[in-house]
Amino acid sequence: MDEKDILYFKDMLTGQLKELLRVGDDTVSLMQNSDDRLTDPADQASFETDRNFMLRIRDREYKLINKIRKALERIEDGEFGICKTCGEDISVERLKVRPVTNQCIKCKTRHESRERIFGM
Numbered sequence: 001m002d003e004k005d006i007l008y009f010k011d012m013l014t015g016q017l018k019e020l021l022r023v024g025d026d027t028v029s030l031m032q033n034s035d036d037r038l039t040d041p042a043d044q045a046s047f048e049t050d051r052n053f054m055l056r057i058r059d060r061e062y063k064l065i066n067k068i069r070k071a072l073e074r075i076e077d078g079e080f081g082i083c084k085t086c087g088e089d090i091s092v093e094r095l096k097v098r099p100v101t102n103q104c105i106k107c108k109t110r111h112e113s114r115e116r117i118f119g120m
């Protein structure tokens with residue numbers, strides 16, 4: 001991977017991270033605002049559902065934010081785009097689809113089929 005590719009992914013990941021952090025802030029303020037006006041028990045119930053839903057989204061966002069941060073760290077360390085399992089280069093095409101990945105498609109596929117077979 002050359003300098004140009006690295007910069008491309010760095011921009012992409014930084015942009016995604018900013019976007020996620022911005023959306024995250026919106027979710028938090030939405031939750032805080034709706035806390036103030038809960039009198040009806042029915043509202044309360046649907047609020048709980050919404051809240052669980054939002055928490056699940058937050059959880060997923062949080063995990064993605066972590067993955068993006070790790071990918072950015074790998075860029076700084078010069079390890080970005082290298083498979084953590086076999087040490088080979090991950091294809092740029094794959095990285096364009098999943099820039100946070102740290103495994104090449106071969107290792108990922110092997111890992112997933114093992115998960116399926118052994119429930120690991």
Ligand SMILES: [Zn+2]
Nearest residue numbers: 083086104107
């Ligand atoms: Zn690999």
